[in-house]
Amino acid sequence: GTSSSNADKPKCPHQEIINLYHEILPMWPKVREWTKPRQVNLRGRWSEQEKRQNLDWWREWFTYIGNSKFLTGRKEGRDGQAPFLADLEWMLKHSNFTKITEGKYHRE
Numbered sequence: 001g002t003s004s005s006n007a008d009k010p011k012c013p014h015q016e017i018i019n020l021y022h023e024i025l026p027m028w029p030k031v032r033e034w035t036k037p038r039q040v041n042l043r044g045r046w047s048e049q050e051k052r053q054n055l056d057w058w059r060e061w062f063t064y065i066g067n068s069k070f071l072t073g074r075k076e077g078r079d080g081q082a083p084f085l086a087d088l089e090w091m092l093k094h095s096n097f098t099k100i101t102e103g104k105y106h107r108e
Contacts, residue, residue, distance in 0.1 A: 024062040041092040
C-alpha cells in the first residue's frame, strides 16, 4: 500500500487557514505576505498529524488561542512593556505551536 504517500494527504489550504485566522482573531496582525518560510511552517504543522488536516481543527485551534489573555495582548507586559501579541508566523513555528497546543499560554 501507498498509504503514507503524499497523494493521499489533503493539500494544505493556506488561504482558507489564513482566512480563519483573520476571522477568529481580528485583533491580530493581518497576514500581508505569505512568504516561503511561512508556507513551509504551515504545511509542516498541517502535515504532522492527520487530525490537523481539516479546517475545523484550525478553527478550534484559533478559537482556543483567542481565549489566552497572554497571546491576544490582553495581559500587561512585564516591566511596563507593551503586551505581547503573537502573529500567525510566530504561532506556526514548531516550538511555539507545541507550547500553545500544550496549554503553556493558558495558565493565567
